[in-house]
Amino acid sequence: MRLLSYEVQGEPRYGVLVGEGVVDLSSRIGRDFPDMKALIAGDGISAARQAVAGAMPDYALGQLALLPPVPAPEKLWCIGVNYRDRNEEYRDNSDLPKYPSLFVRSPSSVTGAGRPIEKPKVSEQLDYEGELAIVIGKGGRHIPRExxxxxxxxxxxxxxxxxxxxxxxxxxxxTQGKNFDRSGSIGPWIVTSDECDPRGPHDIVTRVNGEVRQQDSTERLMFPFDFLIHYLSTFATLKPGDVILTGTPTGAGARFDPPRWLKVGDVVEVESSAIGVLRNTVAAEQ
Incomplete structure (x- = not known):
């Protein structure tokens, strides 16, 4: 299933992508599962499947204002320097890391697919980092890799x-450079694990105005998804709806000579063949 969150006349809702349309789940099972996080935490996939079976779409996808698929995760984890070539980009002759680099973002620092990402007033150095993200379903602490x-x-x-x-x-x-309001994005939807096996391999491509800037595969991750879940859960309880951004490949704008910062009007696309395309246009902060 492809699950997405969106707004209708300013009201947050969620549903299932069916073709080019969306079957609204808020109106069908919202009493039991009021939002995406509740659906995940309440193991509501079976209820969602029953609600969608035979249903006609309520909305065309193109008419909806999309939100991040989990609009308010408790934790938005970000992994740095996780593809092998990324360590070499720093040109500091360091060995490959023994542990992942880690930081967190606030939910207000990301927006949904199709919405503008903001170039802030105080900087010219807005950069892109295309990433695959995993959404936690079953929470836990001290989760073994297996x-x-x-x-x-x-x-x-x-x-x-x-x-x-x-x-x-x-x-x-x-933290400061990673948490400007609406400087990043997540979406367009969650593809559930029964349809998109997280074990992969998964490709990841980032384009700016149609030009490929980043391209890699999860086969080259230094810290695979199962290790990240094990590592994070060693010190923090993972909760349903938590999101882990698993690292970006080489090729961000800062690594060009001269750097290639995003400008107002640029279109950034992050794509993975099993998931889809996350597309946003850069706008000036208002």
Whole structure:
């Protein structure tokens, strides 16, 4: 199933993609599962399948304003330097890391597919980072690697938009440059694990105005999805609806000489063949 969250006349709702239309679940099973997080936490997939069976779409996909598939995850984890060539990009002669780099984003720092991502007033260095993201279904603590796959509800896509000069404001963190409002995006939908096996392999491609900037495969991850779930759950309880952005390949704008920052009007597309395309246009902060 392809599950998505959206707004209708300013009201948040969620549903299932069927062809080019959307069957609304809020009106069908919303009493039991009021939003996407509740559906995930309540193991509501069977109810969703029954609600969709034989139903005609309520909306055309193109008429909806999409939200991030999980609009308010408790935790939005971000993994840095996870593809093998990314470590070499830093040109510091460092060994491959023993543990993943990790930071968090707030839900307000991302928007949905089709909505503008914002170039802030205070910086010219808005950059893109195309990523695969996994959505936690079954929560837990101290999850062993061999059990990790069963904790994945599904997969989605992310543009982990970054304000590069603000990354260097702190000595030991990158939080400032990663949390500008609406600087990144997640979507367009979650493809559930029964349709899109997280074990992969999965491709990931990022384009800016149609030009391929990033391209790689999860076969080249230093820390695979099962390891990330095991590692994160060692120190934090994972909750249903938590989202893990699993790292970006080489080729971000900062790595060009000179750097190629995003400009107002640029179109960024993140694609994976088993999931779809996350597309956003850059707009100026209002």
């Amino acid at each position: 059990a990790a796959w069963s904790h994945i509800f599904g997969m989605t896509l992310a543009n982990e938009g970054t304000i590069r000069d603000w990354l260097r404001h702190g000595k030991f963190n990158v």
